[in-house]
Amino acid sequence: MARVPPGIRLLVSFDRDQWYRALTFILTFLLYTSFHLSRKPISIVKSELHKNCSSVTEAATIAAGSQRPPLPSLHTDVDCSWKPFDKRNYKQLLGAMDYSFLCAYAVGMYLSGIIGERLPIRLYLTAGMLTSGLFTCLFGLGYVYNIHSLGFYVFVQVANGLVQTTGWPSVVTCISNWFGKGRRGLIMGLWNSHTSVGNILGSLIAGYWVSSNWGMSFIVPGLIIAAMGVVCFLFLIEHPNDLKSMYERTPSSPAKRSWNGVNEHTDVCLQYKDSKAQSYDTELLLPRDSVCVPVQPVVVVKRESEPSPISFMGALRIPGVVEFSLCLLFAKLVSYTFLFWLPLYITKAAHLDAKKAGDLSTLFDVGGIVGGILAGVISDKLGKRATTCAVMLLLAAPTLYGFSMISEFGLGPTIGMLLVSGGLVNGPYALITTAVSADLGTHKSLKGNARALSTVTAIIDGTGSVGAALGPLLAGLLSAGGWDQVFYMLMTADFLALLLLLRLVMKEQTSSKSRPISAVELKEH
Numbered sequence: 001m002a003r004v005p006p007g008i009r010l011l012v013s014f015d016r017d018q019w020y021r022a023l024t025f026i027l028t029f030l031l032y033t034s035f036h037l038s039r040k041p042i043s044i045v046k047s048e049l050h051k052n053c054s055s056v057t058e059a060a061t062i063a064a065g066s067q068r069p070p071l072p073s074l075h076t077d078v079d080c081s082w083k084p085f086d087k088r089n090y091k092q093l094l095g096a097m098d099y100s101f102l103c104a105y106a107v108g109m110y111l112s113g114i115i116g117e118r119l120p121i122r123l124y125l126t127a128g129m130l131t132s133g134l135f136t137c138l139f140g141l142g143y144v145y146n147i148h149s150l151g152f153y154v155f156v157q158v159a160n161g162l163v164q165t166t167g168w169p170s171v172v173t174c175i176s177n178w179f180g181k182g183r184r185g186l187i188m189g190l191w192n193s194h195t196s197v198g199n200i201l202g203s204l205i206a207g208y209w210v211s212s213n214w215g216m217s218f219i220v221p222g223l224i225i226a227a228m229g230v231v232c233f234l235f236l237i238e239h240p241n242d243l244k245s246m247y248e249r250t251p252s253s254p255a256k257r258s259w260n261g262v263n264e265h266t267d268v269c270l271q272y273k274d275s276k277a278q279s280y281d282t283e284l285l286l287p288r289d290s291v292c293v294p295v296q297p298v299v300v301v302k303r304e305s306e307p308s309p310i311s312f313m314g315a316l317r318i319p320g321v322v323e324f325s326l327c328l329l330f331a332k333l334v335s336y337t338f339l340f341w342l343p344l345y346i347t348k349a350a351h352l353d354a355k356k357a358g359d360l361s362t363l364f365d366v367g368g369i370v371g372g373i374l375a376g377v378i379s380d381k382l383g384k385r386a387t388t389c390a391v392m393l394l395l396a397a398p399t400l401y402g403f404s405m406i407s408e409f410g411l412g413p414t415i416g417m418l419l420v421s422g423g424l425v426n427g428p429y430a431l432i433t434t435a436v437s438a439d440l441g442t443h444k445s446l447k448g449n450a451r452a453l454s455t456v457t458a459i460i461d462g463t464g465s466v467g468a469a470l471g472p473l474l475a476g477l478l479s480a481g482g483w484d485q486v487f488y489m490l491m492t493a494d495f496l497a498l499l500l501l502l503r504l505v506m507k508e509q510t511s512s513k514s515r516p517i518s519a520v521e522l523k524e525h
Contacts, residue, residue: 020243023235024178028171029191031125031232033198034225035167038136040202041217042098042157043340043361047347047354048214049082050090083148093150095476098340100154102469104161109465112165113458114312121170126233128166133226135160136218143215168433168461169454176438176453177239185385188434189376195430196365196372196422199339203365207358315455320386321440323504324432325463327389330497331429333467334396334490338364338425340472345483346414363415367422372430374423385436386504389428393501396424397494404487428497433461467493 014022085093116124139156141147179187206217237243316322342364346357371392379388403417437457471493478485 020237021178024174024237025191027235028175029194031228032167032171033194034228035164036195036198037202038132038221038225040199041206041221043343044203044206044210044354044358045214045217046094046344047357048210049085051081084150091476091479095473097153097157098472099469101157101161102336102465102472104158105165106462106465106469108162108165109458109462113169113455116169116454121174121238122232122236124166125170126229128163129225129229129232131163132160133222133229135163136222136225140215140218140222143213169458172434172437172457173454174238184438185376185380185435188438189373189430192372192430192434193369196368196426199365200362203358203362207355210354210358315459318440318456320504321456321459323500324436325460327497327500328429328432328460328464329467330493331432332464333471333493334425335429336468337471337475337490341475363418364422367419368426371423371427375427375431376435379431379435384508385431386501387508389431390498390501390505392424392427393494393498397491399424400487400491404484
């Protein structure tokens with residue numbers, strides 16, 4: 001008889017729960033990747049909405065001098081920029097468009113967590129992804145149908161911001177249901193790289209069409225997130241208990257409880273093997289000649305109701321929620337300013353076209369992946385989430401100043417600073433929105449009420465989204481006076497985020513409970 005291939009032996013070495021846990025990890029990763037993939041195109045298309053008209057005119061003159069026919073285009077506007085972003089106040093208009101999306105996202109996030117606790121996560125998330133795909137495609141259709149109304153684009157951004165709030169509380173709650181506290185920082189750090197992966201894919205997809213047909217830069221990501229919404233509906237398992245109930249309902253399940261007795265015997269008895277009492281599931285598998293001791297029937301009383309959802313004020317009273325929420329406000333302000341304005345800054349500072357600037361901006365997200373994982377590993381090792389965030393924030397501020405200076409010295413130094421800045425900026429942001437939110441949502445003061453997780457996650461990320469809305473808006477206003485003012489604003493925000501964590505940092509340093517997670521604790525989880 002031939003030996004079983006090593007690959008098959010590896011596959012069967014994992015039990016059913018491990019396979020479903022892996023499925024949940026991968027699926028939620030891909031789901032939220034599609035959310036960020038659909039948000040990124042606007043930052044890539046900005047430089048196309050308002051182009052350097054002098055360079056376009058020069059290119060047209062050269063083409064005419066060489067008597068070559070111009071390239072065909074859907075639009076024949078005299079101005080090279082896309083109306084209404086063709087005026088001198090284009091930065092303010094683009095900033096206002098970002099603000100409309102992020103402000104709607106911030107307001108909707110506070111409601112999303114509360115609603116998400118009261119609805120099935122799978123259906124709630126599916127509806128949000130389908131509608132988000134619709135509004136993302138609508139923005140791209142503005143190019144196809146030659147729409148130049150600012151109100152149209154603002155409306156689409158507001159609507160998309162509201163429906164995208166269904167994503168984060170849902171996926172964090174789902175992943176936290178499947179993974180315990182052991183190595184949560186590492187697992188969440190790896191998992192949270194979906195943010196950067198989505199930004200990278202969104203940049204590459206949008207950059208492919210940005211110069212020829214920027215409408216497709218939105219339509220393709222919109223179709224992708226809608227398709228992932230269908231996948232979510234078909235495969236997402238919200239909680240391990242849902243899977244358990246499915247197997248218990250299976251007719252072939254051997255562990256079937258009945259008032260007719262055990263193994264079709266009406267006399268209920270407790271079986272022993274090797275002088276040890278067996279569990280109910282085990283006793284059904286024991287041979288008939290095992291020792292059987294009659295016991296009195298036990299009446300199993302079903303729990304009257306599920307734990308009630310936590311109130312908004314109740315979530316705020318959880319220790320650490322307020323501090324981490326306000327810290328995330330400033331940390332996310334910095335991260336989202338880079339998300340929405342970095343490609344345009346590279347275009348202006350390095351004099352690159354929209355596609356090259358978009359491709360180069362992905363290095364910031366590559367650094368963010370490494371920073372998020374590193375933050376999770378360090379915080380697991382030390383058992384100090386706040387301290388880990390504080391150190392990275394302390395290093396991020398001078399790094400941002402260095403980035404503003406060194407980006408003028410060529411491509412090589414710019415690439416290096418993009419990687420380092422991405423890691424230090426996105427590290428604390430990733431840690432707070434994942435591992436910290438999951439820790440606080442399952443805090444011991446909740447006494448096992450896991451339904452609070454969605455609300456806590458929404459409060460923390462919703463407060464952070466206020467900063468995410470302010471950052472790009474301020475960048476649009478300040479950049480009119482020079483990009484140096486934007487970087488000063490970002491450095492100030494990093495220092496404020498650091499100050500808000502100082503009380504928790506001091507508490508971690510003085511607490512005897514702040515210690516590395518032991519191997520025993522890891523086994524328990």
